[in-house]
Amino acid sequence: MANLTLVYGMRLLPADDITEVGEAPVKLKNGREARVTMHVLEGSKEEIEKQLRTSLEAFFDLYPEI
Numbered sequence: 001m002a003n004l005t006l007v008y009g010m011r012l013l014p015a016d017d018i019t020e021v022g023e024a025p026v027k028l029k030n031g032r033e034a035r036v037t038m039h040v041l042e043g044s045k046e047e048i049e050k051q052l053r054t055s056l057e058a059f060f061d062l063y064p065e066i
Helices: 045-061
Strands: 024-027 033-036
Touching: none
Parallel strands: none
Antiparallel strands: 024 033
């Protein structure tokens, strides 16, 4: 299996301050660009942690070969 890199970012902001979330660009060695879809989780610290764990498990379910 190839060595993999998981690209992600996190930042906590007041829920009422966000008007839009877009994609984040990733530049590849071959000169091309990939896009990373950003996700928004809202709630208490505990709710966000639970949603993040569920989201991470679901993400890896999309790639059963790894």
